Amino acid sequence: MPGIEAEAVQLRTDEAVGGQVQVRVTDTGTEPFTVTSVAIDSPGFAPLPDRAVSAAFEPGRTIDLPASYGEAVCDRAAEPAAARLTVVRPDGRAEALRVPLAAEVLGRIHGERCAVRAVLAVADVTVGSLAADGDAVTGTLTLTRADGDDRPVTVTRLQGNVLYDAVATTDLPRTLEAGESTLEVLLEFTMARCDPHALAETKQPYLFLLGLQVGDDDEVPADLPLDQAQRDELAALVDRACA
Template identity: 45%
Template sequence: MRRVPGLALRRLVVLAVVVVLSGCASGTDSTETAGSTAALSAESAPSVTARLATPAVPGMTAVAVRLRTDVAVGGQFQTRITNTGSEPFSVLAVSLDSPGFERLPFDPQSATYNPGATIDLPTRYGTANCADGVPVDPAFAALQVQRPDGKLEEVRVPLAAPDDIIDRIHAEECNAVALAAAVGVSLGAFTPAVRDGRPVLRAGILLTRGDSDEEIALFELRGSVVFDVSFAEEADPPPAMATDEDELEVPVVLRMTGRGCDAHVLGETKQPFLFPYFVTFDAGDPQYGVLDVSPEQRDALWSYVEVACAEA
């Protein structure tokens, strides 16, 4: 029986895993587990990125880290550059150079590194190369550097990843591609309603069959620190699309969480619209995905916040 490529061999239960690193960078926020509402970890193939011997560039080191803001923005991480030499230099542009990702053009930067300085540079990554056997290492931070005498040069600094950030991003991207090919999962329009005396939003989550021929069940829904997302009616077993069906719409309800109307929570949250879901194929291991929330839906949710919190 056909399994979803790249998914049946692992249970991916979180969008990202990042580890808290000591804050030695200038002007950055602290690291946080991506999809912190899930508070889970991902299983991925062992990394060799950090262990692979690559030629060093005298006077500088590079480490890949991922911050809360990177997860919220999507498509990027931070290249943490440290000047380990005795002369200053400036970085004018940065790009990820890895066989596991499409190489993007240089992103312009403007950062001056005095001896001993450490500064994070936002670094985009391209489309993941998900072909079998394609590694992510050796990974480099490609930099356009200006020396004190004005000389310009391009260097490739070995990109250390002690927390397997690049490997994890690659695994997440490839699993997302495989899942999207197997089944489409989309959030429908909102309808205001009242439940248990409180304002809520009703909607439907539509499952659309892709290249999977298996029974596909919407196994679990999760919300964010602001919004709770749940099935409109409890179902055991979970609602499932039979093998001879191409679509299934599952009614859901969105409401404020217990802390959702707290001004501090609303002001500080980086991912209010991170709505994870889990689907299963023929009752196999739950596979993780995230609902896409359109700009119009986000506006509708903020309007709902005003109504719901006014009555809190």
């Protein structure tokens, strides 16, 4: 659109928050304007309401505006995408604009979300029985096969993060074989670091990479599913192990 360009980018803070990107808007015209709302408009994501913002642009200025994206719609591509912007001109006139959005990052996010969803359609993944065990937290990862799909599903790897080590106490890979309804893998979490810098600066302490593979398909990286009570159990481990 003449005078305005937009691109979707994902910063580390967006990854930590989850469910959002930045709409990087540039005033490529000759006049100032103010943006008062922003939203992602992509066929590959369920629409969400506009987010109120207040950003004053001058010619040549670029500002990142946070915008949430909805649930992935996996039978549609993420592009072509647009940014929905409410723009107020210098004379006070407000316009609702749909600005073409360079959205390679949305395509990547869409692909990741839909790949995980396809795996979970074959076997659901849950974490249970998370409990304190001295300077560790132990639990069980369970794969439960869905009806109608007998393909094998393999847990290929489990990866910790800056703050926590996470391991399967039974060696990986482990496979939910054809004809089996459930697979259980024992888990153990311990502290990787207790220094103040790590404790203060870790942005995603409960994000653990879980590798999953259906049949001979490529591995799909997924997030280990932890509810709030399980996250609280890991938080209590910090108090025990790092005291």
